[in-house]
Amino acid sequence: MGGGFSSGCNLSSGVGNCATAWLMSNPLTGITLQNITIDGTNVATLPVGMFGVVNSTVSNVTIERTNTPSGNGTYSLLANVTYGLTFTNVTLTSGTALAEMGVYQHGNLTINGMTISGSAGGAAYLSAGANDSVTNMTINDAGNTTSRPFKTTATRHSTFNGLTVENGSGSLNGISLEYYSSHNTFSGCVVQNNAGGNGSAGINSFGNFNQYNTFSNCTVSGNGNVQIYISDADALGLAQDSNDAFIANTIGGSGMPGLLVYGANACVNNNVFQSGLSAGIEAESSGTMGSGNVMNGDTSNLTTGTCTAP
Numbered sequence: 001m002g003g004g005f006s007s008g009c010n011l012s013s014g015v016g017n018c019a020t021a022w023l024m025s026n027p028l029t030g031i032t033l034q035n036i037t038i039d040g041t042n043v044a045t046l047p048v049g050m051f052g053v054v055n056s057t058v059s060n061v062t063i064e065r066t067n068t069p070s071g072n073g074t075y076s077l078l079a080n081v082t083y084g085l086t087f088t089n090v091t092l093t094s095g096t097a098l099a100e101m102g103v104y105q106h107g108n109l110t111i112n113g114m115t116i117s118g119s120a121g122g123a124a125y126l127s128a129g130a131n132d133s134v135t136n137m138t139i140n141d142a143g144n145t146t147s148r149p150f151k152t153t154a155t156r157h158s159t160f161n162g163l164t165v166e167n168g169s170g171s172l173n174g175i176s177l178e179y180y181s182s183h184n185t186f187s188g189c190v191v192q193n194n195a196g197g198n199g200s201a202g203i204n205s206f207g208n209f210n211q212y213n214t215f216s217n218c219t220v221s222g223n224g225n226v227q228i229y230i231s232d233a234d235a236l237g238l239a240q241d242s243n244d245a246f247i248a249n250t251i252g253g254s255g256m257p258g259l260l261v262y263g264a265n266a267c268v269n270n271n272v273f274q275s276g277l278s279a280g281i282e283a284e285s286s287g288t289m290g291s292g293n294v295m296n297g298d299t300s301n302l303t304t305g306t307c308t309a310p
Contacts (some may be wrong), residue, residue, distance in 0.1 A: 094118025132158035141168035196224030207231030232262035
């Protein structure tokens, strides 16, 4: 669980961004939390926390009216150092704080039905994990002006089916892929009406070695600034995203750019770009190509070629 890697990793010296793992001593196993509504109005700390827990389930649970917990940020649900957690039919709604879900340093997470929203918005963070399976997750970020509605950091080899991220009123993207988030598949996602400011996007891959991610059959529309942005480098110019794929998506947003690819070797096939984008496809790095895209009058400098999703 956790960590990242690069070609400069030296395990003997500890130099570089090496993959890491930890032994969990005496974890809690087989925990079940089900069929309950938790009112967070008068909760001084986070309503539900799971630390050092493996092979456990949370089902048919609602956590509502979460306020700002003391010393724990704004989480309604927080898990750290876990393996094999399953969340089914979970609803998080906020009071004065964001209704946030965070899962850190984990493996084999399963989510099947989760809704996050509230008066201050909603957000979900997955960090330092692998082999996650997320299905039918909806994040309504209306009212939030400060956070990223859905963010992965160092999340790998995971699938996201039916992920909806919408109505973010701030300037921090819809879906954010950061720091070694690689080999992930997003299928049937909906990313819409996230306001976005300068440098933000509906989907934003940050340029810090996020690679081999695939987006297919998604709808990305109405987001401010850019609909989809793949960076060529991080803020320090030390990294580059590459080898991403965009297959059969619908991309639109009046007066906004559609797909900006500055990372290398992307595959762009059979996408539909709605009319009125200020730019349809901008591919600025080597190796990016594709075919079968329907531009509806939008511009494109994509190199025509045969490519497949990673």
